[in-house]
Amino acid sequence: MPMPPEPPFQHRPYDGSTRPFTVGLKPIGEETWLEPDQFLDAHLAEKERLFAQDLRAVFRAEEDTCAAQREVLDLVTDNLMRFHPLTHRVEAGSATVIGTGRRIAFGQEPALLTASKLVQEDLVIMREGPDGYRLVAASVCFPSSWRLSEKIGRSMSGIHEGVPDFNGARMGQVVGRLFENLATDQLVCRFNWSIYPDDNLHHPIPEGIAFAVTEESLARLFLRVERQTLRRLPKSGDIVFTIRIHHDPLAKLAEQEDRKRIASDLRSQLMDLTADQLDYKGMIRARDEIAETLERM
Structure with missing residues (x-):
């Protein structure tokens, strides 16, 4: 059975509900932890291409993370079995992504890699260390301008070096306390957003908008929304961090019934960004042109 299409602009972190470069965490339920949608097959195909092309570029794991990886796989398969029977079937020793021809066997590769081949989310394991939590294992096929x-x-602090308002500011301290105090029965979610010149999922290299933005060229841009979740693994105590990319083509904006509100909200947040924040997002040259075009819409 095909999945009903998810509407564009499903997640709108630019609507004033959160502020950019803040933690902005909200609790979520287990049923919304993972987000398979009509792009499941395409996203998994792109992951397969990247794994085959250069596995070490998109998957790394320290040797003592095997047990934590298995915990992540167990959580992912349990969630898929309970909440996503239209897209996944989990059996003894394997899982099937329904309608795609994919059957993923367990135990033949690192467990985190297996889990990543089942879902659109990227998966990251963070472990407590002397300098705070650090990245010890990850499958990240769809990074937003990082390797x-x-x-x-x-x-x-090392991961977020160069991120405005993180190190030496309140945001880094809040994130540190969050990681320390996150309970195993808590699931929390936050969002990032930016505007990219294309809809490529794999974006390890920062790429700003280099062309003049008009109403015609605005339609070539994409709102890239990152949905991030955090939860503590019950046995190891490590934290699993998921990242799910949603691409909203600005070409579809004119078709939305509430397009005026979307354009107004997006313009307001663009105009509120500082120069450092705009530079980090690659929009320092194009911000005013984008804002003017959105205002005309």
Whole structure:
């Protein structure tokens, strides 16, 4: 049975409900932890391509993470079995992604890699260390302007080096306390967003908008929304961090019934970004043109 299409602009972190470069965590239920949608087959195919092309570029794991990886796989398969029977079937020793021809066997590769081949989310394991939580294992096929090879093994402060308002500011302290106090029965979610010049999922290299933005060229841009979740693994005590990419083509904006509100909300957040924040998002040159075009809409 095909899945009903998810509407564009499903998640709108730019609507004023959260502020960019803040923690902005909200509790979620187990049933919404993972988000399979009509792009499941395409996203998994892109993961397969990246795994085959250069596995170490998108998957890394320290040797003592095997048990934590299995915990993640157990959580993922249990969630798929309970809440996503239209897209996944879990059996003894394997899982099937329904309608795609994919049957993933367990035990033939690192468990985190197996889990990543079942879902659209990227999966990251964070472990407590002397300098705070650090990245010890990850399958990250769809990074937003960063490379896994440069982040593996690093602490939260190291991972976020160069991110405006994180290190030396309240945000880094809040994230540190969150990681320390997160209970095993808590699931929390936050969002990031930016505007990208294309809909490529794999974006390890920062790429700003280099062309002049008009109403015609605005339709070539994509809102890239990252939905991130956090939960503590019940046995190891490590934290699993998921990242799910949603692409909203701005070409579809004119078709939305509430397009005026979407354009207004997006413009307001763009205009509120500082120069450092705009530079980090790759929009320092194009912000005013985008804002003016959205205002005309």
